[in-house]
Amino acid sequence: MKLASLKGGRDGRLIVVSSDLAWYAEAENIVPTLQAALDDWDRYAPLLRNLSTDLEHGSIPRERFHEREAAAPLPRAYQWADGSAYVNHVALVRQARGAEVPESFWSDPLMYQGGSDDFLGPRDAIPLADEAWGCDLEAEVVVVTGDVAQGSGRDDALGAVRLIGLTNDVSLRNLIPAELAKGFGFFQSKPASTFSPVFVTPDALGDWWRDGKLHRPLIVELNGAPLGRADAGIDMTFDFGTLIAHAAKTRNLRAGTIIGSGTVSNRGADGGPGKPISEGGVGYSCLAEVRTVETILSGKPVTPFLRHGDTVRIWMEDERHRPVFGTIEQTVAAAG
Amino acid sequence: MKLASLKGGRDGRLIVVSSDLAWYAEAENIVPTLQAALDDWDRYAPLLRNLSTDLEHGSIPRERFHEREAAAPLPRAYQWADGSAYVNHVALVRQARGAEVPESFWSDPLMYQGGSDDFLGPRDAIPLADEAWGCDLEAEVVVVTGDVAQGSGRDDALGAVRLIGLTNDVSLRNLIPAELAKGFGFFQSKPASTFSPVFVTPDALGDWWRDGKLHRPLIVELNGAPLGRADAGIDMTFDFGTLIAHAAKTRNLRAGTIIGSGTVSNRGADGGPGKPISEGGVGYSCLAEVRTVETILSGKPVTPFLRHGDTVRIWMEDERHRPVFGTIEQTVAAAG
Numbered sequence: 054m055k056l057a058s059l060k061g062g063r064d065g066r067l068i069v070v071s072s073d074l075a076w077y078a079e080a081e082n083i084v085p086t087l088q089a090a091l092d093d094w095d096r097y098a099p100l101l102r103n104l105s106t107d108l109e110h111g112s113i114p115r116e117r118f119h120e121r122e123a124a125a126p127l128p129r130a131y132q133w134a135d136g137s138a139y140v141n142h143v144a145l146v147r148q149a150r151g152a153e154v155p156e157s158f159w160s161d162p163l164m165y166q167g168g169s170d171d172f173l174g175p176r177d178a179i180p181l182a183d184e185a186w187g188c189d190l191e192a193e194v195v196v197v198t199g200d201v202a203q204g205s206g207r208d209d210a211l212g213a214v215r216l217i218g219l220t221n222d223v224s225l226r227n228l229i230p231a232e233l234a235k236g237f238g239f240f241q242s243k244p245a246s247t248f249s250p251v252f253v254t255p256d257a258l259g260d261w262w263r264d265g266k267l268h269r270p271l272i273v274e275l276n277g278a279p280l281g282r283a284d285a286g287i288d289m290t291f292d293f294g295t296l297i298a299h300a301a302k303t304r305n306l307r308a309g310t311i312i313g314s315g316t317v318s319n320r321g322a323d324g325g326p327g328k329p330i331s332e333g334g335v336g337y338s339c340l341a342e343v344r345t346v347e348t349i350l351s352g353k354p355v356t357p358f359l360r361h362g363d364t365v366r367i368w369m370e371d372e373r374h375r376p377v378f379g380t381i382e383q384t385v386a387a388a389g
Numbered sequence: 390m391k392l393a394s395l396k397g398g399r400d401g402r403l404i405v406v407s408s409d410l411a412w413y414a415e416a417e418n419i420v421p422t423l424q425a426a427l428d429d430w431d432r433y434a435p436l437l438r439n440l441s442t443d444l445e446h447g448s449i450p451r452e453r454f455h456e457r458e459a460a461a462p463l464p465r466a467y468q469w470a471d472g473s474a475y476v477n478h479v480a481l482v483r484q485a486r487g488a489e490v491p492e493s494f495w496s497d498p499l500m501y502q503g504g505s506d507d508f509l510g511p512r513d514a515i516p517l518a519d520e521a522w523g524c525d526l527e528a529e530v531v532v533v534t535g536d537v538a539q540g541s542g543r544d545d546a547l548g549a550v551r552l553i554g555l556t557n558d559v560s561l562r563n564l565i566p567a568e569l570a571k572g573f574g575f576f577q578s579k580p581a582s583t584f585s586p587v588f589v590t591p592d593a594l595g596d597w598w599r600d601g602k603l604h605r606p607l608i609v610e611l612n613g614a615p616l617g618r619a620d621a622g623i624d625m626t627f628d629f630g631t632l633i634a635h636a637a638k639t640r641n642l643r644a645g646t647i648i649g650s651g652t653v654s655n656r657g658a659d660g661g662p663g664k665p666i667s668e669g670g671v672g673y674s675c676l677a678e679v680r681t682v683e684t685i686l687s688g689k690p691v692t693p694f695l696r697h698g699d700t701v702r703i704w705m706e707d708e709r710h711r712p713v714f715g716t717i718e719q720t721v722a723a724a725g
Binding site: 063065092130131132134137155157158161162163165166167168169170171180182184203204225228234235236237238239240241242243244245246299300302303304305306307308309310388 | 399428465468470473499500502503504505506516518520522539564570571575577579580581611635636640641642643645646724
């Protein structure tokens, strides 16, 4: 089952989308918003599944699904917590600024609490007031959970996964060093995140969703040129069950919590940072990694951060090259 | 106008409470939840004000208000961002662990993104799985905002304040050093926060609310003994307008955002950390400050962090010693 929210109001209008993303059926007669569905999932999920089946069979009225009309599936959420499960990414970004990777990073997940009150839709512009802030994309996998009790273990946590999707977790790289130096984590350096047009139930992903990981390449383009196609199932040090359990160690997580994987990143064949796609590698899911590799190879970064007018595309394909979650496609624009 | 949410469902049931906190009237015929009221404040606030006036006049059916039946006014919220506006507190806590206070802390607000999906009601127990985590109270003032556009200045930000209340921003002190050392800020070290029984509109606070600060002593008791009565209007380096504008620098804030002051803390008459109430001072709004002062005076902390069975009370009084926001009263309990 694939779910999306058409733009409208603060929480959008819940729709069920066909597996090929061509059609949708209104879900409002069942439940008006995705948050409301997640709040009472056991009640609503079977009804939404029936609607999804009818939609696939073409046995109910349906409308054309246009991704540009979609808001984030949860236009606002009660929690957005983003891990850094691809420790390779963390190691690379730290290497560029000469910071060590503590040994504990390989056993204790990094996670930050993100803002969740104002997400961007998949085709919304990235509002950037100042190019000097160093705007970067970060392509990631996310899951949406049901209620998770404080102290839940990895298996229970994994069982609470309701939906899976993609995000562009925009970062303002040049604001990060000063902000992290203050010791309280990210705030201004993490503006609004963007989510894929649809979120998908685990069963609809078949064998791609296993062991708490999503085993597919995450495709990233910048201004129409290939940037990354790292496999989200590879080099993920902490699976989603472990990330969720980490988040729930000292408090309950409530339905609709979004947990992120962190920037997807694969090592190179030699265990190093990996090569660009143009050199036969799988490339990168953010510009910070590109710049790090450039710094390692030539002493300084060459690729600039995002500028007004740049366009980012992020998606994941099935075997027939059809987007599974739809496509995030955003142009960077002046704010306001 | 004073608003509260009776327990019930994920978002509670909105009620209007009389200014003496003795009575309430159901607001559900106007709008069912506080979040929904904040989502369309210009429409609902006048209707709720009329209800409040009728309640004060005794001209409508009313029920006895029992604070134990209240959830947090927003049982869950889309954003909870907590500043550290009383830099005196930051300086003290850092002094205890031998860390410097950078000069920038006096001009650039500290703020962390908190979890907002599962708040505690004012009489709910603090669920503490492990006393070794070093559970501390932190008594603070909070404001709830309407929509705030990215890049808003301090005055516009201050104009977006809809409601004012109190919080107990529970911290797990012994988890903080390792978590902050990882660089991503607080996560496990900040379990669910608790809020006062009622939130109050700025106009109902009269002259106590001015210059973006709440000018009243914040009273804290531990196990029935006075702990603190620091004035929230004194030594607040950053007013709420400045804190909100800080939060909105790179992104919009959506209606229902809760912004915290950080632990209220007053300097002593000599500019130092201030004395306990038993020695004629205004005391402290958290145990970390008590322990810091003990460390400065005697080389080591004496007061333990909270243990199962300990009870914390936090409130603020009017001239006639009546609680303005009701009373947070929580006992620390085993989790689960």
